[in-house]
Amino acid sequence: MDNFTRIIKDKTRREILIYLYNKGKATYSDILHDLNLSTGKLNYHLKILEPLILKEEEYYKLNEKGKQLVEIMLSLSNDKREIEYSRYLPQFLAIASLIFLFISGGFLAHEVNIYNEPVISNPQAFYTIYSISIIALLASSFLLYTQEAKGLENAMLFLSIIFPYAIYLNWHLVYLVLPAYLIVTSSVTFHYYIYELIPTLIYYFGILPKFINYNIRLMTILWGILIIFGALVNFSAAYLIDLSPLLLGLSIMTSRDSLKNYKILFMITLAIIVGGILFKMFIIY
Structure with missing residues (x-):
């Protein structure tokens, strides 16, 4: 016990232990980045x-003694319950944001203007609910980078294939309005509904990178679903080229451990987008 007391006497070591306790497991670069440590200091x-810790491949995690010691630390400081609740807050805020986006879509009229953009039937209600959603999403992203979050990891991954379409799922499914697409006619032009672009980018680049490496198999399946969906749209007579898989891919590539895991999927995504454009320009039209 004296040795353990000496170990946890240092504040940085206590932070590393609590970080691993909340996160479950983390890579060296995760600890380095999230705790804002230098390489030499972290190695020391x-x-x-x-x-108190184990290393499995590239991941560090607490052994049983480490977990017990952290639980003692938290119980002595009366912070355990606070940490248990607060570490779920960013996830709940992200889910709440998605719900508000879905509700805001109900205020889009079932028609488009001459620019093929949805008409807002009740602007005041739409902008109020939409603003609440964006605020919740920004708060979620902020909390993820200022405190440790744990729990609902798989749910956060599932949200990655819903967020790009959240508003329009409550509009109408008949026209299948995609949030990100290229319109291919005599020329290729880019159009992305700004109302869906903002929350999608916040989620993809401010929230999702914190959870991507939790379940690599599930993340691969979800990205694959978007790729298949994009391929069905891209290689069809529709004017649209879905870019959602590309945005998700760019988000995944920002994660420190993802490049080697998802490089093939990223190349497939690019091939489908380029192939779809060529298909529409030279075969359909």
């Missing part, structure tokens, strides 16, 4: 913490 503290 990890060496001292060896009796």
Whole structure:
């Protein structure tokens, strides 16, 4: 116990232990980035913490002694309950944001203007609810980078294939309005509904990177679903080229451990987009 007392006497070592306790497991680069440590400082503290941590491949996690020690630390400081609740807050805010986006879509009229953009039937209600959604999403992103979050990891991954379409799922499914697409006629022009672009970018680049590496298999399946959906749209007589898989791919590539895992899917995504454009320009039209 004296040795453990010496180990946790340092604030940085306590932060590393609590970080691993909340996160479950983390890579070296995760710890380095999230705790804002230098390489030398982290190496020094990890060496001292060896009796309390395990390393499995590239991941660090607490062993049973480490978990027990952190639980004692938290119980003595009366912070355990606060941490248990607060670490779910960013996830709940992201889900709430999605719900508000869906509700805001109900205020879009079932028609489009001459620019093929949806008409807002009740602007005041739409902008109020939409603004609440964006605020909740920004708060979620902020909390993820200022405190440790744990739980609902798989749910956060599932949201990655819903967020790009959240508003229009409550509009009308008949016309299948895509949030991101290229219109291919005599020339190729880019159009992305700004109302869906903003929350999608916040989620993809402010929230999702924190959860991408939690379940690589599930993330691969979800990205694959978007790729298949995009291929069905891209290689069809429709004017649209769906770019949602590309945005998701760019988000995944920002994660520190994802490049080697998803490189093939990223190349498939690019091939489908380019192939779809050529298909529409030279075969359909």
